[in-house]
Amino acid sequence: MATIVSPPHFSPVEDAENIKKACQGWGTDEKGIISILGHRNLFQRKLIRQAYHEIYHEDLTHQLKSELSGDFERAICLWVLDPPERDAHLANVALQKTVPDYKVLVEIACMRSPEDLLASRRAYRSLYKRSLEEDLASRTNGDIRRLLVAMVSAYKYDGEEIDETLAQSEAEILHDEILGKAIDHEETIRVLSTRSSVQLSAIFNRYKDLYGRSITKDLLNHPTSEYLSALRAAIRCIKNPNRYYAKVLRNAINSVGTDEDALSRVMVTKAEKDLKQIAELYLKRNDVSLDQAVAKETSGDYKAFLLALLGHGEA
Amino acid sequence: MATIVSPPHFSPVEDAENIKKACQGWGTDEKGIISILGHRNLFQRKLIRQAYHEIYHEDLTHQLKSELSGDFERAICLWVLDPPERDAHLANVALQKTVPDYKVLVEIACMRSPEDLLASRRAYRSLYKRSLEEDLASRTNGDIRRLLVAMVSAYKYDGEEIDETLAQSEAEILHDEILGKAIDHEETIRVLSTRSSVQLSAIFNRYKDLYGRSITKDLLNHPTSEYLSALRAAIRCIKNPNRYYAKVLRNAINSVGTDEDALSRVMVTKAEKDLKQIAELYLKRNDVSLDQAVAKETSGDYKAFLLALLGHGEA
Numbered sequence: 001m002a003t004i005v006s007p008p009h010f011s012p013v014e015d016a017e018n019i020k021k022a023c024q025g026w027g028t029d030e031k032g033i034i035s036i037l038g039h040r041n042l043f044q045r046k047l048i049r050q051a052y053h054e055i056y057h058e059d060l061t062h063q064l065k066s067e068l069s070g071d072f073e074r075a076i077c078l079w080v081l082d083p084p085e086r087d088a089h090l091a092n093v094a095l096q097k098t099v100p101d102y103k104v105l106v107e108i109a110c111m112r113s114p115e116d117l118l119a120s121r122r123a124y125r126s127l128y129k130r131s132l133e134e135d136l137a138s139r140t141n142g143d144i145r146r147l148l149v150a151m152v153s154a155y156k157y158d159g160e161e162i163d164e165t166l167a168q169s170e171a172e173i174l175h176d177e178i179l180g181k182a183i184d185h186e187e188t189i190r191v192l193s194t195r196s197s198v199q200l201s202a203i204f205n206r207y208k209d210l211y212g213r214s215i216t217k218d219l220l221n222h223p224t225s226e227y228l229s230a231l232r233a234a235i236r237c238i239k240n241p242n243r244y245y246a247k248v249l250r251n252a253i254n255s256v257g258t259d260e261d262a263l264s265r266v267m268v269t270k271a272e273k274d275l276k277q278i279a280e281l282y283l284k285r286n287d288v289s290l291d292q293a294v295a296k297e298t299s300g301d302y303k304a305f306l307l308a309l310l311g312h313g314e315a
Numbered sequence: 316m317a318t319i320v321s322p323p324h325f326s327p328v329e330d331a332e333n334i335k336k337a338c339q340g341w342g343t344d345e346k347g348i349i350s351i352l353g354h355r356n357l358f359q360r361k362l363i364r365q366a367y368h369e370i371y372h373e374d375l376t377h378q379l380k381s382e383l384s385g386d387f388e389r390a391i392c393l394w395v396l397d398p399p400e401r402d403a404h405l406a407n408v409a410l411q412k413t414v415p416d417y418k419v420l421v422e423i424a425c426m427r428s429p430e431d432l433l434a435s436r437r438a439y440r441s442l443y444k445r446s447l448e449e450d451l452a453s454r455t456n457g458d459i460r461r462l463l464v465a466m467v468s469a470y471k472y473d474g475e476e477i478d479e480t481l482a483q484s485e486a487e488i489l490h491d492e493i494l495g496k497a498i499d500h501e502e503t504i505r506v507l508s509t510r511s512s513v514q515l516s517a518i519f520n521r522y523k524d525l526y527g528r529s530i531t532k533d534l535l536n537h538p539t540s541e542y543l544s545a546l547r548a549a550i551r552c553i554k555n556p557n558r559y560y561a562k563v564l565r566n567a568i569n570s571v572g573t574d575e576d577a578l579s580r581v582m583v584t585k586a587e588k589d590l591k592q593i594a595e596l597y598l599k600r601n602d603v604s605l606d607q608a609v610a611k612e613t614s615g616d617y618k619a620f621l622l623a624l625l626g627h628g629e630a
Contacts, residue, residue, distance in 0.1 A: 121470050134509035153468035194449035
């Protein structure tokens with residue numbers, strides 16, 4: 001369930017005009033901007049961005065970029081983007097880092113529906129004039145490249161059919177490769193990147209039935225590598241997306257100085273989907289509510305915006 | 316340019332009714348069926364299939380399958396399918412062979428536009444409840460799997476922009492790997508499967524400028540393997556699709572007993588696109604026209620249908 005609160009009635013033109021007013025004159029009225037955009041759902045933001053473009057012949061994200069700064073600017077711009085554009089942007093930023101931020105790519109590859117992943121690849125191609133897998137493949141190598149390129153390129157079956165016999169034999173394959181009896185992880189990568197989500201869940205369940213331990217626990221006993229940690233992240237994303245996100249939030253909030261990029265990414269991506277369930281899991285695991293943790297670790301307009309995403313303030 | 320001749324005016328309902336008549340009674344009127352379907356373009360066939368379904372509550376391809384047989388039946392059913400469905404069907408048949416028919420998969424991966432390839436993957440998923448790359452990956456292994464899975468999963472940039480510096484450095488990478496200085500072909504597979512068609516053409520041209528021989532000639536000097544022959548086929552598809560198809564036709568026609576599957580595949584796939592240019596290349600290389608060669612090596616209704624695709628007979 002979503003956490004943000006949006007009004008049933010609104011005027012995209014008035015919102016666009018009020019955002020423009022908030023950007024004009026001496027200093028910017030950040031609170032005014034948050035009171036509008038922090039309380040509009042995806043469809044409403046889309047209409048506001050369209051209205052803004054029609055009235056002022058400028059993209060709303062450009063205006064916001066030029067008026068705002070820091071974590072607040074980055075978060076609210078992410079929020080204004082359409083989800084496929086947002087994914088494309090997040091992937092591009094992740095790939096431009098000295099060491100690419102693999103987790104962001106794993107999240108995009110594993111947490112989107114096949115159609116949504118395709119829409120993100122389409123947006124990437126149109127924004128950057130290269131394909132997502134092209135940039136990813138040229139910035140990585142070895143096992144992590146094999147895994148990530150295969151995962152972002154997949155267009156998986158998304159029906160409900162499960163093949164239990166196959167689940168058994170492929171659980172065995174994963175076990176053999178992960179416990180080191182195979183010379184490489186070719187089959188593990190094939191299974192992870194081609195089998196549907198429901199089939200993979202069946203495989204992971206079968207794994208636990210057969211060997212008495214979860215596949216993620218078995219992976220923890222390995223010497224770590226970038227590849228293995230990406231593999232483990234992918235499996236966790238598929239097994240339990242909300243628990244995965246709760247952990248990302250916990251790490252982001254507890255890291256020295258707070259990892260604002262990760263915090264914003266999860267909050268913005270999930271505020272209209274499962275942030276309520278993620279916040280419940282967060283509270284269970286951390287004995288403090290997500291709202292309190294966010295309020296404690298952030299400040300200023302950035303804090304006000306994240307709290308708006310969590311449903312605080314008037315719509 | 317297309318070879319088939321279709322009438323400017325036609326009635327899908329009349330056509331559907333005449334096909335039904337041709338299928339009823341004692342024996343089937345194959346000539347009647349060819350005189351209709353052999354002279355209808357893609358859009359017209361689509362409307363006939365729709366009309367047929369509305370009137371008789373049966374798919375036209377099922378009716379044709381039950382009335383016809385052999386190479387003629389397979390060819391005309393391919394012809395009635397929508398191109399994405401046809402690709403999905405061809406890929407599925409290729410994958411079900413004891414040794415998968417890699418060339419079919421290479422053709423589909425390399426000869427379709429990014430959007431068309433996506434449409435074929437979508438059709439595959441909806442027909443077979445698994446993804447194309449899923450079936451492909453589970454039926455292959457090693458280098459050929461890496462190459463083919465990456466190629467069919469690509470959603471390449473299809474703009475006209477070329478990066479000449481990159482073309483130079485990647486021509487060098489291909490040269491190093493192909494002449495055996497590298498331990499594997501990881502980079503070759505990356506380049507082939509992620510760079511856009513125009514960028515790949517620039518790379519192949521740069522290769523020839525730098526080393527004085529074409530990349531396909533260098534590949535010929537290698538000991539052959541399934542992987543290398545698929546790689547060479549992919550490069551030839553990208554460099555010059557029509558010349559590639561002319562060669563497939565030549566091999567199909569000259570093989571002992573004629574390779575009807577390959578012959579039908581190319582004729583049906585290209586009759587509405589570049590079969591005219593392919594036939595011109597065929598004539599230049601073989602001193603016999605494609606029409607004469609087809610007429611000599613085939614017979615009966617199959618021959619009549621292929622000649623209709625080549626533009627013979629009245630529309």
